[in-house]
Amino acid sequence: MRIEKNNQKADNRAIGVFDSGLGGLTAVKELMHTLPKENIVYFGDTGRVPYGTRSNETIIKYVHQDIRFLLNFNIKLIVVACGTASSVALEKVRTQFEVPIVGVVKPAVEKAISLTHSKRIGIIGTPSTINSKSYVRSIAQMAPDVKTFDKACPLFVPLVENGYLDNQVARLVAQEYLEPLKKERVDTIIMGCTHYPLLKETICKVMGEGVALVDPGAETAKYVKTFLDEKKTFAHEASKQQYRYFVSDSIAHFEELGSLFLQKKMQNCVEKIDIEQY
Numbered sequence: 103m104r105i106e107k108n109n110q111k112a113d114n115r116a117i118g119v120f121d122s123g124l125g126g127l128t129a130v131k132e133l134m135h136t137l138p139k140e141n142i143v144y145f146g147d148t149g150r151v152p153y154g155t156r157s158n159e160t161i162i163k164y165v166h167q168d169i170r171f172l173l174n175f176n177i178k179l180i181v182v183a184c185g186t187a188s189s190v191a192l193e194k195v196r197t198q199f200e201v202p203i204v205g206v207v208k209p210a211v212e213k214a215i216s217l218t219h220s221k222r223i224g225i226i227g228t229p230s231t232i233n234s235k236s237y238v239r240s241i242a243q244m245a246p247d248v249k250t251f252d253k254a255c256p257l258f259v260p261l262v263e264n265g266y267l268d269n270q271v272a273r274l275v276a277q278e279y280l281e282p283l284k285k286e287r288v289d290t291i292i293m294g295c296t297h298y299p300l301l302k303e304t305i306c307k308v309m310g311e312g313v314a315l316v317d318p319g320a321e322t323a324k325y326v327k328t329f330l331d332e333k334k335t336f337a338h339e340a341s342k343q344q345y346r347y348f349v350s351d352s353i354a355h356f357e358e359l360g361s362l363f364l365q366k367k368m369q370n371c372v373e374k375i376d377i378e379q380y
């Protein structure tokens with residue numbers, strides 16, 4: 103840590119971000135925008151995606167490995183940019199590491215509560231996230247008068263990982279999953295999996311106007327800004343390699359879809375690692 107001329111502390115260590123695949127880039131995109139000087143190390147566990155249909159034990163094991171991998175870099179904060187990992191593993195692993203760890207549930211819930219007028223919030227997520235009831239419990243604690251309706255959408259992650267974002271197939275699947283939430287007249291939906299904002303256009307078309315969509319990755323990035331501000335640990339300069347990405351499977355596939363999503367060419371910045379070693 104350095105003391106800058108204006109007496110502000112500078113902490114140029116990187117923020118570590120991980121997800122089971124591409125979805126966590128929703129948080130990275132927002133972090134790049136809100137905190138342009140921060141260094142980011144991203145890990146997408148593309149070789150083991152999806153997490154959301156696996157047992158809690160497996161997800162917890164994967165999350166330990168993901169964090170241990172990121173801690174090989176000079177990391178000041180870990181962002182669990184995955185609804186499933188945040189819902190199932192965060193509370194269990196948080197105490198086992200010294201580094202601060204933030205997840206996506208709380209920031210998304212706070213935003214949804216601030217947006218709803220009808221006090222009817224829909225939550226969509228992976229089967230593990232929905233079974234964990236993490237979002238439902240968090241809303242009940244923060245706003246007991248709000249009614250919640252949740253729905254697992256297991257086909258959404260494979261659609262995103264295969265680039266099926268706004269086509270007929272995506273629309274049919276979304277109709278099937280979202281119909282029950284439409285019937286319940288929710289006015290706000292938490293896209294409780296960080297992959298889902300890539301399907302935002304499709305979800306919007308199916309739900310119709312007047313339904314607000316909450317992007318947990320983006321909300322978490324805003325929360326990170328507040329966190330660094332409180333701790334006075336903003337970075338004051340970006341390193342030469344400001345953004346580094348690691349995956350556990352094909353680099354080419356991640357570069358292709360990642361560039362599309364970040365609207366930024368990803369070339370020679372993605373490396374493949376063997377996550378089983380961590």
Ligand code: DGL
Nearest residue numbers: 125152153154185186296
């Ligand atoms: N982005 C992850 C999440 O937020 C994807 C889930 C998965 O890998 O199944 O839940």
